[in-house]
Amino acid sequence: MSDVVQFDLFGEVEQKLQERTRQRAQEATRPRPTTAAQRRKRKTFPGDPHRHAVEVAENVIAAWFSHYGGNRMDVPIGTIAALSFFREPLVADWLLTLELAQLPQLLREIWGTQWLSRPDLIEVARPLHDWVEEDPDEHQLRAVQAVIHTAIYNGLFDLTADDDPYERSEADVLSPLLTGLRHKSDKKWRGEYHTPASVSDLMAEILIRDTTHGLTIREPALGSGGMFRSVAQALRDRGLNPHDYTWLGNDIDRLATACAAVNAIVWDLGPKTAIWCANSLATEDAGLSEALAQRTAVIQHRNAVVEQALFERKARRLLGALDQLLEGAAA
DSSP: OOOOGGGGGGGHHHHHHHHHHHHHHHHSOOOOOOOOOHHOOOOOSHHHHHHHHHHHHHHHHHHHHTHHHSOOSSSHHHHHHHHHOOOOHHHHHHHHHHEEEEEEEHHHHHHHHHHHHHHHHHHHTTGGTTGGGOOOOOHHHHHHHHHHHHHTTTTHHHHHHHHSHEEEESOOOSSSHHHOOOOOOOOHHHHHOOOOOHHHHHHHHHTTTTTTTTOEEEEEEOOTSHHHHHHHHHHHHHHGGGSSSSSEEEEEEEHHHHHHHHHHHHHTSSSSSSEOOTTTTSSTEEEEEEEEHHHHHHHHHHHHHHHHHHHOOOOOOOHHHHHHHHHHHHH
16 A cells, blocks of 8 residues: 555545444434424524634633633644534534533544544644543533533534535634634744734735646645635635645644644645644754655554554454354354
């Protein structure tokens, strides 16, 4: 198996996972007395996707702190990032029924599923999901549950769950959450001021006005990926496919690059995407060579894991068939 992302190998796995999601969504929407769907109060969301994303972030931040979630930014951001991978809006009502003890396993499954198809980007996003493996306590899980419920009630899936990548690329839901959770002094020290969407949209229009097929998009101060989003949308407006382009981006902030890695999946930038954490002023290539080498190593590791799993499955089938033959012969 080559070190290129082999999407076809995982078609069967992804198909089963999608079927499981659909079944969960159907179960959640069956008529029941006092279901989560019946208790949910639908609200009117802003027509502007960017304003809607800000509203989601503001309410999530309020929910996190009001439930005493603490000063860890990775937990609420990682929770919203995980939810943004769902492509079935109806799953919202099922999520609202989950107990605290079910949340860690759910989040592990979400991140594990994404690792199968994009291990390179999920590895970069590790700061957003490492906490799930730390066995969060009940107190922290209550804050996580509040974040999930608040995000759903405020229409997160209206922004992220559409099958069409153009629709779910209309806004960056992680940027206002990241900047809203970060203390002002920390932002000033880091120089972290994300470019407004209106500005990045204008820059994207200028950038690709005379673009050619197969262009490389390079962003040395990536943040959560806002410039990538604008360029991808501008390409789609022209009938071009972001998968035909190479996307290279880095930032000095590890949480920001983790968000950008998640967004690269949500926005469907394609297999030729590399994101990493590095200081663009520190080295000649801003760590690009090392990042590409690490990306290759991670993909090769995934391929080896999948090959081993496929081999073990075939071996179990052969052993099962052999047992049946021996039982038939004994009879």
